[in-house]
Amino acid sequence: MHKILSSDVFGDLRLPVAEELLEVNADVAPHSHAFFEIAVVxxxxxxxxxxxxxxxxxxxxxxxxxxxxxxxxxxxxxxxxRNAYLGTDVFGLLSGAGTPGAPHPAVQHAMRLLEADLTAGWTLDRLAAAVNLAPGYLVRLFSRTASVSPIAYLNRLRAERAAxxxxxxxxxxxxxxxxxxxPDPSHATRRFRAHFGLSPTRYRETFRPVVPDDSAP
Incomplete structure (x- = not known):
């Protein structure tokens, strides 16, 4: 599955906002993005x-x-x-939390740390130390921006990457x-099901695109 990166869309990553009008005359294969997309038909x-x-x-x-x-x-x-693309730095605008503008720099840093290394043994204390904030204060800032706690955000990232x-x-x-x-299969299945409502096996069976068999007559 192809993943479209921010650098593919935003001419200036300091202002991660873009839009385009697309005429689609053929199927579009499943793909993902490293940014928010709002598509209006x-x-x-x-x-x-x-x-x-x-x-x-x-x-x-x-x-x-x-x-x-x-x-x-x-x-x-x-x-x-018509597609509108928004980088993760403007998450606060989509969530409606706080005043318009970029999230707190520490929240941006925390998000990028989590996104960059899903396999790290992240805990709230470890993440807070990495961004030089008290754990409770980080939770308040993060929740104000993303409407979820840092660990809930991490679990969402892991579930979506697993998908x-x-x-x-x-x-x-x-x-x-x-x-x-x-790494624990039982825990992974529970966390995945909590996010998508399906087990990993059922998710793969349900959503994996069917590849045509070119050898068929």
Whole structure:
């Protein structure tokens, strides 16, 4: 599965905001982004496919995606979509928390640390020490920006990365758990199910794209 990076979209990473109008005349394979995407259907129809299932789209429909979420389009007919892209530094604007503007620098730093190394043995105390804040103060700042605690944010990152690996690779589920920081298979399954409502096995069976068999007559 292809992942679109911030550097692919934003001309200036200091101002991570961009938009484009797309005419989509063919299926769009499942992919993910390293940033927020808001897609507004201007014209036409399609079926939007994501971890939440399939949804028919027509003019006026809106799709909102967090960083790491995968999605794609099928059955496109005259589809025209206006996409807005927002970097993770403007998370506070989407969450409606606080006043418009970038999150506290320590929160930005904490987010980037978590995103950069999912396998680290992160605890609240370790993360707070890394950004030079008291644990309780970090939780308050982080929750004000992201509407979740740092550890809940980490679990979401791990679940979304695991979801991508389940779809884009043949790796065993236990290996995927280790790669995202959940080395215990039972714990990994519980955390994944808590996020998506499905076991990793069921998620892979449900959402992995079917690859056509070119050898079939």
């Amino acid at each position: 201007v014209a036409g129809t399609a079926v939007h496919v994501s971890a939440d299932g399939s949804r028919e789209l027509s003019a006026g429909a809106v799709v909102v995606l967090r960083p790491g979420q995968w999605h794609g389009y099928s059955e496109c007919s005259g589809l025209v979509v 991508g690996l389940l779809i884009e690779t043949e790796l065993p589920i236990a290996t995927i758990g280790t790669l995202v920081g959940w």
